Amino acid sequence: MVNSRSELTLSLLLFSALCLEAFIIELEVYSPAQRMNWSEARLYCQRNHVDLAAGNIVDILGMNGFLLNVSPVWMGLRRSPLNDSAWRWIDPKGGEGVSGGVFSQSVLWAGVEQSDHCALVDADLKWHSVRCSSTHPFFCTEGNEIKHHDNKKDWYAASDSCSDKSDSYLATITMDNTGKLKSAGWIGLHRKAGETWSWIRDQQSDFRNWAQGEPRYADCGSFDPVNQKFHSKACSTELPFLCYDDNLVVVNENKTWEDALKHCRKMESPCEDEPSPCIYKHDLLSLEVPAEYNYVRDRIYKATTDEVWTSLRFLGGEWRWSNGQQLEDQTMLPDCPSQWKHCGTLSKHDTNHWITRNCLERRNFICYRYKTIINQTDYLGV
Incomplete structure (x- = not known):
């Protein structure tokens, strides 16, 4: 175990004892001095402790002032690779994957942080990765034309609306037709299962016109002690992190x-x-x-x-x-x-x-x- 002097430590009791002689599982939460990306942080925790803090350990953390002076930290929370809209806790059993409990619907998410995996042409005519559940106008590919629709829908409803017409779908943008985009709206680019960006119906186009800093690959979960909320961040971001031991x-x-x-x-x-x-x-x-x-x-x-x-x-x-x-x-x-x-x-x-x-x-x-x-x-x- 890493010397506790180099880490901020909190001892926790996970379960209540039934009597003085009853065995109690004791948990200790550590905040190492280093900043790492999510994968590095998990590996560090597994080598020196048990794993990244997750699940019921997080429930306890929310009830004390342990993290009041700590900046946002990585937790054992990640977007499921099998379901783009699902967030899961890590599974400490195998030490890999995220087959733990589902956290997608928790009220502890900060605002609308959970999903930004659909592409929108914004007013700057650049592409942005935004929440698929937000509502915007949209573009449909109809035959050889691209048509703009002013009524606002979420990405999925927009896709369904385009598909109501034969030979029509949420627009695929190429070098040849990008000049037809004169206003804001959904296009048919989205990110499946937390992996790569692709066009709806497997349409082919390598053309991309992302705004600076886009697209955002926010697949890992962090906890902000100031507002006691969870935030999605790019897994490559270097943050402090929390490990736990028992x-x-x-x-x-x-x-x-x-x-x-x-x-x-x-x-x-x-x-x-x-x-x-x-x-x-x-x-x-x-x-x-x-x-x-x-x-x-x-x-x-x-x-x-x-x-x-x-x-x-x-x-x-x-x-x-x-x-x-x-x-x-x-x-x-x-x-x-x-x-x-x-x-x-x-x-x-x-x-x-x-x-x-x-x-x-x-x-x-x-x-x-x-x-x-x-x-x-x-x-x-x-």
Whole structure:
């Protein structure tokens, strides 16, 4: 992990604890000192933390003053390559793509920022990329002629209106007919699926007359702390960005349940920038809060085994976590498990919360980190 001194840090609690002993997933949000484009920022976050901040982490960010003095920042939000009008959160499971939740209809968008992928001839007779849902006059190609229509429609309605006549469609502009454009209006150039600009009906024309600074390729989402709104920006823009981390450690080594438990408990690291001397210790994961299952299932996606060990163990006729807490719902697992299947796993794919396995089987496992305050006398060596 990057030294926190070089990054603005905020610790967050993602889920509420049911009791003092209950396990809590802890999230930390980092604002690195660097400015990067969106792809570079995501790679940095994945190498040094978990990923770009996204989804429910953003919900928490909107409720505090963490970013009051920070300029607009990249978030894990991007236009879907499969649907030009859809914005999605990144998917932390595979570390690629944007198959997370849809954010297109959120009220947190700044004004009308979501889509500017249709081409308009403006009053300067130059082409501009604007929102397809905005309304303007339009040009139709009708046979060998280009005709201007004054009634204002959005790009899609304009296209339909042109197509109502045979051999007519929203205008394709070439070097030969560009002189016929004497006023503002839609033309048939648009950008499909967040990719390249093309003409409607796959008409062919390499002619372009973009205004300076156009077209805009605003496919990545940023967050402005001042107005608490999201903005679409060109992914090549260099901005500050937010990464997030948690207190989970997926260990890609195959061990028995007992060896996995020992491995986690041997892991220690010093605390940094803490007011009191402390160390971080680890234990095999105890999941006592039901809301945490889906989050953890996403986090174990890169494990090299389909299931990972948790600290769940059948002891004394009961299912318990290694911290001594009982499994809250004992009916979730057999009260008389088959011989040797006395240890619990969590699956990357199976939606059942727990699976019982032979404790001697070898697989990956997941640990969690917690902070322990060091006795001041011990710390001073007295």
